[in-house]
Amino acid sequence: MKPGLSDKQKIKFLRKRYNDAFDLLENASAWLKKNSELNQQKLQLLKSIRQQRLSGFWTAENAEKEKKLSSATREYKKMGDAFMTLSGFVENDEKAIKRLGGRLQKRVLGGVSVARSNSNSFARPRESHESQVELWKAKAKLYDGESRQGTSELKIALKPELTKYGKCAYCEERLFFEDCQLDHIHPINKGGFTIESNCILVCASCNGRKGALSLRAFCKEANFDFERVVTRLEVLGKHV
Ligand SMILES: [Zn+2]
Numbered sequence: 001m002k003p004g005l006s007d008k009q010k011i012k013f014l015r016k017r018y019n020d021a022f023d024l025l026e027n028a029s030a031w032l033k034k035n036s037e038l039n040q041q042k043l044q045l046l047k048s049i050r051q052q053r054l055s056g057f058w059t060a061e062n063a064e065k066e067k068k069l070s071s072a073t074r075e076y077k078k079m080g081d082a083f084m085t086l087s088g089f090v091e092n093d094e095k096a097i098k099r100l101g102g103r104l105q106k107r108v109l110g111g112v113s114v115a116r117s118n119s120n121s122f123a124r125p126r127e128s129h130e131s132q133v134e135l136w137k138a139k140a141k142l143y144d145g146e147s148r149q150g151t152s153e154l155k156i157a158l159k160p161e162l163t164k165y166g167k168c169a170y171c172e173e174r175l176f177f178e179d180c181q182l183d184h185i186h187p188i189n190k191g192g193f194t195i196e197s198n199c200i201l202v203c204a205s206c207n208g209r210k211g212a213l214s215l216r217a218f219c220k221e222a223n224f225d226f227e228r229v230v231t232r233l234e235v236l237g238k239h240v
Pocket of ligand 1: 169203
C-alpha cells in the first residue's frame, strides 16, 4: 500500500485486494479438490517405490518414476501452501478493513468462513483452470512489494527448527540462534516470499555467499550437494 493514503482510500485498496485474493483462493481450492485424489495415488506410489529402494530393489525406471512423482506431489504441496497463504491474506485484509471502520461484503468458501479456514474447507469446485504459474504470479503481485511478515518475527518463528536440526542447512556447520541469519531459499528478487516455507536459518557465511543466487546456483558455486541440501530442507518442511 502506498504511504499517505486516507482511511477511505486504504479501505478501497484493501477491499480490492481482498476480492482479488479471494478469487485466487477459490481457484486454488478448486485445483486442490480436483487433484486431491490423484495426488493421494501418486503419494502411495511414491511410498511404494521408496520402500522398494530401501529393500535394495532399484532400477533406472524406478529412479525416473520417483523423480516424476516427487516433482508432481511437490507441486501439490506448493498449491496447498498457496491456499494457506492466501487464506492468511484474506483474513488479514478482512481484519484491516474492520480496524479502519470500513464495511466489507464478506465472502465464504463453500459455506465455510475463510477466517476459520483449514485444509478441510476446500469446497465449491469451479471449472476454472488457471495454471499454477499464473496463480503464483498473481499471488506475488498481491504482496504489493511489502513483506507481510517481518523477517525478525519470522526468525523467531523458525527458532524451533534449530532444535530439530542444529546446523546450517547449507554447509552443515553447528548453528546457534544468536549467530544465525534468515535466508530466503527462493530469493526475493526472483519472486520468493517471506513465509516460513521459503525461509531458513543459516550461518552468516552461507547467507552472504548465497545472496540473490538460486538454491541450485548457490550449491554449485559453494560446491554443496544440491540433492542433499534439498532433502534436508524438505525434512524441515520447506517447499523447494
Ligand atoms: Zn552455512
